[in-house]
Amino acid sequence: MNWGNVSRSIGAWPWASIGAVLAIVFAGAALIVSIRAAKDGRRSADATVLAAEEARLSREAAERSVRVAEQSLLDQRQEAAERRAAEVEANRPRPFFVIERSSRQAFYLRNTGTGRATGVTLSAREEPFIFNGVADGDLAPNDAVPFQMVGASGRPIPGTLYLTWDGQIEEVAVAVPR
Incomplete structure (x- = not known):
């Protein structure tokens, strides 16, 4: 090469x-x-x-x-x-009620609450008795309104009364002192 x-x-x-x-x-x-x-x-x-x-x-x-x-x-x-x-x-403020007894047949419905109640109506369910209740009352705090109840036909006065007032449609039970 x-x-x-x-x-x-x-x-x-x-x-x-x-x-x-x-x-x-x-x-x-x-x-x-x-x-x-x-x-x-x-x-x-x-x-x-x-x-x-x-x-x-x-x-x-x-x-x-x-x-x-x-x-x-x-x-x-x-x-x-x-x-x-x-x-x-x-x-x-709300009303609160108690029943006070002043004599055998005389009572007071007293507002012990903090608010006024108008249109106060007191009713009873038991019969017979004589009842001179409260209808369309107006109670300020600590006010009281008198009413009377007497048993009739040998029966005692009822142990409970029922209240309604403006703004309180359902009945509220209040004990009656003996």
């Missing part, structure tokens, strides 16, 4: 020049860099998609939290309003 011819033939190749060799090397390096950049770009895009999904989930959780907080606030306000209404109702 003639080595001289081989070296001349290598020199005749077009890519054998130094510039061509460097261009091929740089092109290969550029190819490697672009492949890695494409991989990094895909990873970055995937990370962006994940970050967007996490942001959406976070936003939904925040919206749920706001709804729960609003409902809790509404519940607290309602409970406070109910508590205030119960306090007002508990502190509202």
